[in-house]
Amino acid sequence: MCAREWRRARLREVALDTEALRREFPALDTPVHGRRLAYLDSASTALKPRAVIDAVVRVFTHEAGNVHRGVHALSEAATEAFDAARDEIARFIGGRPDEIVLTRGTTEAVNLIAHSWGRAHVGPGDVVIATALEHHSNLVPWQVLCAERGATLRIAPVDDGGRLELAAFAALLDDRVKLVAVSQLSNVVGTIAPIAQIAALAHAAGALVVVDGAQAVAHLAVDVAALGCDFYAFSGHKLFAPTGTGVLWGRRAVLAEMPAWQTGGEMVAAVDYGRARLREPPHRFEAGTPNIAGVIGLAAAIRYLATIDRAAVARHEARLHRRLVDELTAQRGVRVLGDPEAAVVAFTVAGAHPHDIATIVDRDGVAIRSGHHCAEPLHHRLGVDASVRASLAHYNDDADVDALIASLARVREVLS
Amino acid sequence: MSAIDELYQATIVDHDRAPRNGGRLAGATHHATVDNPLCGDVITVQARIVDGAVQDIAFEGRGCALSRAAASIMTTMVQGGTPDAARRLATAFEHFVQSAPDAAIPEDLGDLRAFAGVRRFRSRRVCAMLAFRTLMQALDAGT
Numbered sequence: 001m002c003a004r005e006w007r008r009a010r011l012r013e014v015a016l017d018t019e020a021l022r023r024e025f026p027a028l029d030t031p032v033h034g035r036r037l038a039y040l041d042s043a044s045t046a047l048k049p050r051a052v053i054d055a056v057v058r059v060f061t062h063e064a065g066n067v068h069r070g071v072h073a074l075s076e077a078a079t080e081a082f083d084a085a086r087d088e089i090a091r092f093i094g095g096r097p098d099e100i101v102l103t104r105g106t107t108e109a110v111n112l113i114a115h116s117w118g119r120a121h122v123g124p125g126d127v128v129i130a131t132a133l134e135h136h137s138n139l140v141p142w143q144v145l146c147a148e149r150g151a152t153l154r155i156a157p158v159d160d161g162g163r164l165e166l167a168a169f170a171a172l173l174d175d176r177v178k179l180v181a182v183s184q185l186s187n188v189v190g191t192i193a194p195i196a197q198i199a200a201l202a203h204a205a206g207a208l209v210v211v212d213g214a215q216a217v218a219h220l221a222v223d224v225a226a227l228g229c230d231f232y233a234f235s236g237h238k239l240f241a242p243t244g245t246g247v248l249w250g251r252r253a254v255l256a257e258m259p260a261w262q263t264g265g266e267m268v269a270a271v272d273y274g275r276a277r278l279r280e281p282p283h284r285f286e287a288g289t290p291n292i293a294g295v296i297g298l299a300a301a302i303r304y305l306a307t308i309d310r311a312a313v314a315r316h317e318a319r320l321h322r323r324l325v326d327e328l329t330a331q332r333g334v335r336v337l338g339d340p341e342a343a344v345v346a347f348t349v350a351g352a353h354p355h356d357i358a359t360i361v362d363r364d365g366v367a368i369r370s371g372h373h374c375a376e377p378l379h380h381r382l383g384v385d386a387s388v389r390a391s392l393a394h395y396n397d398d399a400d401v402d403a404l405i406a407s408l409a410r411v412r413e414v415l416s
Numbered sequence: 417m418s419a420i421d422e423l424y425q426a427t428i429v430d431h432d433r434a435p436r437n438g439g440r441l442a443g444a445t446h447h448a449t450v451d452n453p454l455c456g457d458v459i460t461v462q463a464r465i466v467d468g469a470v471q472d473i474a475f476e477g478r479g480c481a482l483s484r485a486a487a488s489i490m491t492t493m494v495q496g497g498t499p500d501a502a503r504r505l506a507t508a509f510e511h512f513v514q515s516a517p518d519a520a521i522p523e524d525l526g527d528l529r530a531f532a533g534v535r536r537f538r539s540r541r542v543c544a545m546l547a548f549r550t551l552m553q554a555l556d557a558g559t
Binding site: 033352353354355356359360363370371372376385386410414415416 | 456479
């Protein structure tokens with residue numbers, strides 16, 4: 001076998017069967033405005049595979065009890081599935097089950113850190129650093145915390161490509177810095193932050209590191225130990241799981257010292273009329289009845305991901321992303337924001353407002369996001385007010401990219 | 417006509433490309449600035465009201481074709497009229513935009529009739545109404 005034949009054989013071997021994959025996602029079967037759906041908005045929320053939908057239906061059909069409360073059959077079935085879900089989530093990101101706090105999403109996870117750890121550790125004169133790339137959910141909680149505690153928020157700059165300027169970041173670090181907040185994969189420019197390096201620099205200065213993994217977790221293999229961060233937050237719904245689910249992983253020693261934030265049932269060990277004794281983490285941070293079906297659905301999504309070849313998925317997404325960026329860059333009047341490395345690409349079209357673009361391509365069955373994608377300061381840093389964003393998941397294929405490019409021609413036609 | 421062609425009618429594209437009364441107004445007696453939280457767009461409306469009449473009106477800001485065209489057409493229609501007439505027009509336009517897609521189009525809306533298509537685009541109604549809402553704030557607040 002010559003080298004070329006070998007390469008071809010290898011390509012066949014590793015190529016992803018996207019047709020089969022797409023059949024797992026019922027939403028892709030439903031035409032939109034009579035057209036084949038080109039769903040390019042997975043960075044907003046990912047579609048759900050049948051395995052997740054079935055898991056949620058199963059909970060409400062057979063395991064409909066509350067968790068950790070009853071001794072009857074339905075409650076025990078729900079508790080068993082719910083506790084197993086926490087174990088699976090922990091394995092998925094390389095943490096321990098008692099380091100997994102279940103939340104409503106990334107936003108609630110970051111707010112938990114700000115309210116609990118932040119109020120206990122950030123005081124007047126202290127500093128929190130967030131990068132210029134941050135989604136509002138990893139920026140506004142730090143603004144509010146700093147204003148409340150008399151602390152200062154510093155912004156670590158990015159270059160025109162949307163990459164964190166590591167030397168400038170290092171220069172912001174001193175012994176007043178308590179916390180560094182950084183997103184692993186930008187939801188706008190699609191750049192990947194060097195978390196391990198950031199964590200090493202931050203730790204040397206005595207600061208902890210919060211990683212917003214909302215985008216990264218669906219595209220990169222996440223191992224919290226290798227990243228070296230102290231907190232890692234992500235949402236279930238961008239990982240093909242139900243909305244209203246999220247995870248805060250926290251280093252055990254850090255979680256153990258953190259005060260409660262929301263209080264009530266489920267998070268207490270013993271209560272009398274005067275006072276309550278709180279449970280150990282993670283339960284200390286999980287007041288009230290959790291999103292049981294959602295969490296079990298999140299575990300189903302993780303199991304689903306284990307059935308597909310993640311290396312082949314990564315290659316497929318990388319190829320499609322490269323093609324998307326190249327085709328957009330070649331379009332007249334299109335400006336791609338930054339130098340996207342993975343999964344998302346945000347762009348502007350001269351003479352067309354992002355909302356008009358998104359409305360027009362939607363009628364061709366193309367779903368993309370328009371606006372500032374909850375990252376208004378980053379848009380201003382890049383010199384624009386808003387953009388449109390196409391984002392990928394493993395179920396996207398070349399036909400989706402073709403549909404977007406073809407529809408952009410229609411945008412120019414309609415608006416001139 | 418497709419829903420998109422109905423939405424982006426020639427009148428709307430024309431006002432988006434060449435807005436009337438764009439820019440700042442010297443000697444304004446009333447002004448307001450409103451954000452569209454959907455997209456971070458922002459619009460400022462200024463008016464000079466003398467002797468109970470809108471002598472001059474102008475708008476500036478950034479926005480989509482729908483919000484710019486609505487602002488442009490609005491300025492041409494309220495200029496020279498009374499603030500009360502402007503309020504009545506705002507109310508009529510808001511009702512129109514929120515009406516069923518196939519409901520009759522009121523005759524007295526003038527060029528704003530071009531917004532008939534937005535009735536099929538629920539998430540875009542706010543874009544069409546942004547300018548009028550800003551004008552109402554300006555009239556309520558004064559300078």
